[in-house]
Amino acid sequence: MSHSLTKIWIHTIWTTKERVPMLNDSVRPKIIQHLSRGFSEQDCLVRVIDGTTDHLHSLFLLSQNYSIAQVLKNVKGESSHWINQQKFFLPKFAWQVGYAAFSVSESLLSKVDKYIRNQKQHHQKMTFAEELQKLLKLHGLSENR
Numbered sequence: 001m002s003h004s005l006t007k008i009w010i011h012t013i014w015t016t017k018e019r020v021p022m023l024n025d026s027v028r029p030k031i032i033q034h035l036s037r038g039f040s041e042q043d044c045l046v047r048v049i050d051g052t053t054d055h056l057h058s059l060f061l062l063s064q065n066y067s068i069a070q071v072l073k074n075v076k077g078e079s080s081h082w083i084n085q086q087k088f089f090l091p092k093f094a095w096q097v098g099y100a101a102f103s104v105s106e107s108l109l110s111k112v113d114k115y116i117r118n119q120k121q122h123h124q125k126m127t128f129a130e131e132l133q134k135l136l137k138l139h140g141l142s143e144n145r
Helices: 028-041 068-086 106-117 128-138
Strands: 008-015 045-051 055-062 100-104
Touching: 008 068, 008 106, 008 128, 028 045, 028 055, 028 068, 045 106, 055 068, 055 106, 100 106, 100 128
Parallel strands: none
Antiparallel strands: 008 055, 008 100, 045 055
């Protein structure tokens, strides 16, 4: 082949610092819109971003020009700076340092998309900690790695 071809869908989860419930219904859509632009600037196509007051999920197509770590560092860093410039919150806003990232096969895109879009309903039945443990177990990971 004369050039590289990739198509890697990534499901990510990250939280507000110390999981403080700051992402209320009035600011979350503005933040999600800004995050979408941030992913675009990293050459990543976003399928969906949604979440609750203390965490967000995203489903995006990873650019072949960047690693997952680079994309998330840039998107989270720039967005927290922007959020603070907008003065949405006092005290200062920050994302938690870590994140979870899982590959998603083309055949499961619709299922993961629906899962992310239904976060409010999903978290009426399950806490974030339970959700994360379930996803880590599903993907053969441990939070203690």
